[in-house]
Amino acid sequence: MNTVELIEVPGKDGVITLKPKNPDLLKERGMTVPYDPRFPTTNQTKNCYQNYLDFFRCQKVKGEDYQPCTWYKYAYTELCPPGWIEKWNEQRAKGIFPGRI
Known part of the structure; x- marks a missing residue:
């Protein structure tokens, strides 16, 4: 496998x-998280943000217990600064997160 x-x-x-x-x-x-051809540049900010969105979208569509969704969580926790994740989680909790989940 x-x-x-x-x-x-x-x-x-x-x-x-x-x-x-x-x-x-x-x-x-x-x-590290493997290469993603959608984000070919050195700056991985968009990759971080996209994996954050994909994780919550996956959970929303497939359910919280759907194991393949955890890949996105692993990817965003590896790529994103912890401060960003905390801020985004707070924004989601308040209902003011700017991304479409």
Whole structure:
């Protein structure tokens, strides 16, 4: 199997993080999100934002328990600064997030 599967691991402080189920596959590739031809430039801001949107769109359409959606979460947590994610989560909670989910 050539797909990186992710599992949710609860941390000591109750925060859930995503870890690869098959880390040996990542060793072959490196520990970063693979190349996405939609975002060919070095600046990965759009890639970060698109994966954030895709995660919540996937959950909205397929349901929160749909495992393939976790790939998008892994990608945006690797690409986006934590401050952006916190800000976007707060905006979604308040109903003022500017993106279309």
